[in-house]
Amino acid sequence: VQLVESGGGLVQSGGSLRLSCAASGFSFSRSVMNWYRQAPGKARELVAFISSDGDTTNYADSVKGRFTISRDNAKKTVSLQMNNLKPEDTAVYLCRADFLYSPYSQYWGQGTQVTVSS
Secondary structure (H helix, E strand, C coil): CEEEEECCEEEECCCCEEEEEEEECCCHHHEEEEEEEECCCCCCEEEEEECCCCCCEEECCCCCCCEEEEEECCCCEEEEEECCCCHHHCEEEEEEEEECCCCCEEEECCCEEEEEEC
């Protein structure tokens, strides 16, 4: 099982980044996908969620209207488009897969660093 994030980097406040997470080794199309982030000294925070069919999404209040999660089940990828970035968005961003069928399984990627300068 692998989840590999990419697309992080350094960007100025107000800029944009697009993160991607490539999945392999499990049933991606039957898994819900999530983006989390963790800033230094802070708890890991759920940023966005997307259902297995892509029809349902949900966002943390702090990113609503700025971030968009999407998925491509054929390519086994989930993306996070981040616009109007703010310094408080600086964190390591991780994707997580939840396979909801028996047996329930949860997988994490290693993360990608996003740094937003003011």
